[in-house]
Amino acid sequence: KNEVEQSPQNLTAQEGEFITINCSYSVGISALHWLQQHPGGGIVSLFMLSSGKKKHGRLIATINIQEKHSSLHITASHPRDSAVYICAVRFSHDMRFGAGTRLTVKP
Amino acid sequence: EAGVVQSPRYKIIEKKQPVAFWCNPISGHNTLYWYLQNLGQGPELLIRYENEEAVDDSQLPKDRFSAERLKGVDSTLKIQPAELGDSAVYLCASSLGSAEAFFGQGTRLTVV
Numbered sequence: 001k002n003e004v005e006q007s008p009q010n011l012t013a014q015e016g017e018f019i020t021i022n023c024s025y026s027v028g029i030s031a032l033h034w035l036q037q038h039p040g041g042g043i044v045s046l047f048m049l050s051s052g053k054k055k056h057g058r059l060i061a062t063i064n065i066q067e068k069h070s071s072l073h074i075t076a077s078h079p080r081d082s083a084v085y086i087c088a089v090r091f092s093h094d095m096r097f098g099a100g101t102r103l104t105v106k107p
Numbered sequence: 108e109a110g111v112v113q114s115p116r117y118k119i120i121e122k123k124q125p126v127a128f129w130c131n132p133i134s135g136h137n138t139l140y141w142y143l144q145n146l147g148q149g150p151e152l153l154i155r156y157e158n159e160e161a162v163d164d165s166q167l168p169k170d171r172f173s174a175e176r177l178k179g180v181d182s183t184l185k186i187q188p189a190e191l192g193d194s195a196v197y198l199c200a201s202s203l204g205s206a207e208a209f210f211g212q213g214t215r216l217t218v219v
Binding site: 004030031033035040042043044045048086088090092093094095097098099100 | 116138140147148149150151152155157162163198200204205207208209210211212213
């Protein structure tokens with residue numbers, strides 16, 4: 001069983017919809033990252049969080065340490081949000097990655 | 108300031124040929140990671156450096172893969188000889204200790 005599980009694997013939405021991507025993990029962590037990867041391959045870090053909630057523009061990330069669960073929300077989704085979103089957990093110097101959620105937002 | 112810089116962005120080689128990837132981390136970042144990402148999967152660690160020391164290379168296939176970070180800054184990852192199954196994206200990341208990691212654009216390798 002993968003230490004980091006993401007759902008859904010694929011997600012298609014209409015422009016303007018509210019998006020939620022979920023991440024569950026099975027190890028004790030020091031921090032959790034939400035990453036965005038566009039088709040070219042490069043990865044951009046969206047959030048790093050160890051508790052509570054963070055907001056940046058239309059993106060919101062939450063984490064529940066007790067339940068070992070995090071969510072990434074996108075409000076008023078736009079076609080430019082189409083990308084793969086990856087959850088990664090950090091413990092000590094190690095990082096473990098989920099398989100990613102491929103989001104497609106249609107106009 | 109430039110982020111993590113990788114080159115080349117794309118590489119196509121024939122099987123059994125050698126290939127090398129280069130990574131320049133963010134200035135001051137002592138920790139450098141090389142990851143392998145297969146299509147539809149998350150990145151998997153190949154090797155982690157603390158300065159010039161490889162502190163975790165347990166997942167590096169040492170029969171054909173090698174890496175170096177001679178001066179504790181730039182790093183190269185080499186495959187010799189390449190196999191068809193090595194086709195993937197090779198990602199480099201850097202961090203200051205265990206703080207947030209920053210990723211490069213990756214090198215997409217295609218072995219034909």
